[in-house]
Amino acid sequence: MSFLEVTAQLADGFLTTLLIFAVTLVCSIPLGLVITFGSMSKIKPIKWLTKTFVWIIRGTPLMLQIIIVFYGPGLLFGWRALDRLVAVLIAFVINYACYFSEIYRGGIESIPKGQYEAGQVLGMTKTQIFFKIVLFQVIKRIVAPMGNEIITLVKDTSLARVIAVTELVKAAETIISLKAIIWPLFYIGAFYLLFSGLLSILLSRIEKKLNYYSG
Amino acid sequence: MAFLEIENIYKNFGKTEVLKGINFSLEKGEVLAIIGSSGSGKTTLLRCMNFLEQPDEGKIKVNGETLFESGMQFSDREAREKRLHFGLVFQSFNLFPQYTVLKNVSLAPELLAVENSEKKLSRAEKAEIFREIDENSRRLLDMVGLSEKIESYPCELSGGQQQRVAIARALAMKPDILCFDEPTSALDPELTGEVLRVIRELKSSDRTMIVVTHEMNFAKGVADKVIFMADGVIEEIGIPDEVFGNPKSEKTRAFLEKSLENP
Ligand SMILES: Nc1ncnc2c1ncn2[C@@H]1O[C@H](COP(=O)(O)OP(=O)(O)OP(=O)(O)O)[C@@H](O)[C@H]1O
Ligand SMILES: [Mg+2]
Numbered sequence: 001m002s003f004l005e006v007t008a009q010l011a012d013g014f015l016t017t018l019l020i021f022a023v024t025l026v027c028s029i030p031l032g033l034v035i036t037f038g039s040m041s042k043i044k045p046i047k048w049l050t051k052t053f054v055w056i057i058r059g060t061p062l063m064l065q066i067i068i069v070f071y072g073p074g075l076l077f078g079w080r081a082l083d084r085l086v087a088v089l090i091a092f093v094i095n096y097a098c099y100f101s102e103i104y105r106g107g108i109e110s111i112p113k114g115q116y117e118a119g120q121v122l123g124m125t126k127t128q129i130f131f132k133i134v135l136f137q138v139i140k141r142i143v144a145p146m147g148n149e150i151i152t153l154v155k156d157t158s159l160a161r162v163i164a165v166t167e168l169v170k171a172a173e174t175i176i177s178l179k180a181i182i183w184p185l186f187y188i189g190a191f192y193l194l195f196s197g198l199l200s201i202l203l204s205r206i207e208k209k210l211n212y213y214s215g
Numbered sequence: 216m217a218f219l220e221i222e223n224i225y226k227n228f229g230k231t232e233v234l235k236g237i238n239f240s241l242e243k244g245e246v247l248a249i250i251g252s253s254g255s256g257k258t259t260l261l262r263c264m265n266f267l268e269q270p271d272e273g274k275i276k277v278n279g280e281t282l283f284e285s286g287m288q289f290s291d292r293e294a295r296e297k298r299l300h301f302g303l304v305f306q307s308f309n310l311f312p313q314y315t316v317l318k319n320v321s322l323a324p325e326l327l328a329v330e331n332s333e334k335k336l337s338r339a340e341k342a343e344i345f346r347e348i349d350e351n352s353r354r355l356l357d358m359v360g361l362s363e364k365i366e367s368y369p370c371e372l373s374g375g376q377q378q379r380v381a382i383a384r385a386l387a388m389k390p391d392i393l394c395f396d397e398p399t400s401a402l403d404p405e406l407t408g409e410v411l412r413v414i415r416e417l418k419s420s421d422r423t424m425i426v427v428t429h430e431m432n433f434a435k436g437v438a439d440k441v442i443f444m445a446d447g448v449i450e451e452i453g454i455p456d457e458v459f460g461n462p463k464s465e466k467t468r469a470f471l472e473k474s475l476e477n478p
Pocket of ligand 1: 228231233251252253254255256258259260
């Protein structure tokens, strides 16, 4: 098989992988913030519910979560099964939102109390303090850990195959088992490297940009 | 009736009684120095006046207006208006690291101006207000001797310079009374002078100020009134000559002797 033929056969896999990556990122970044507010809530029940949820999600394999989201509703409540890709997306978004929420929380808690108080004595509202003073400092502190998670996400997309969603690794595996050639595996390996490499470069650019001040 | 009246302020943190009935008054343009040993409640008193803490009891009046009274309920918005009667300069500066020196000073006035305008500002009106704020901020930074540094970031400044920015930032909100909580305690000794000089200049421009300080000579030189606090009460209050020269209280005497030994 030629390079182009393989590429054509992998096309769907590429798309699915990129789709999982993009949707997870776009949805879990804001959802994570909501979870952060929950886990930092002054209302105790909300706080403990959120924290327990985050603990469960972070303490169990993503692969298991994908399987549960796909089979769970049907087996537990007799509901119609979700579309496979939708199930994967739900599991990924929830899982990553929980990881992100913990990063956000760490970032928010690392901002000294004096920053809030300085805003307060200058007559700012809570909202102004959060958006004009705290948020930017939090972003600066979390780009590095967020970057690590985002690069992990690139590789985690391959877990989607567990419920037979044809992402890139599964697509390549189909080819090699049919045609008995090995190089498509190296091909997709190179793709993952390139993808995460580009992301690393982008992220370190952002980090540099934010480093115009220290502290 | 005095410009600032503090009546019977009590404040507990759980079981610890920190302020146990604080009473004093201050005239417009006067400078009050508060001295006292660590843990006597000086910071807590300033924080109560700036509404960072709420007193359990007592009354705070500025210019005849009662800002706080026990049992008084007020919204977040009202609390913000009330606290703007006071300004606070922190021991640890607390500048906003992501903004330039100029922006540190102009940010809060800009936010307030936009919020306070009844109608939606047209672009021209907004530009005009922001220009005024910008001008005022530059003037204040010039006054604290930092006109060269307006485009710098706080991390590029010395502690003394940062504290002077913090003073300009507090002044930009035009507080009636400016409070300082040990403004030089976080500074290397050779940098305290420049900050104290700025505060002295503010006095000559007739500002009402409350300065918590461990710099006895400064307190002696600049204050119109001195309070010595011990264990949450005002142990002694008077003009500097009396409090420093001829203290009535045994505790004051002991404190002053100790601070002379290791200033
Ligand atoms: N948020 C708080 N919660 C509990 N206790 C507090 C709190 N803030 C202050 N205290 C206690 O109140 C007492 C007075 O503290 P405060 O900071 O007002 O003293 P201070 O006179 O400013 O001391 P220093 O000279 O060390 O700054 C201390 O015993 C302190 O432990
Ligand atoms: Mg203190």
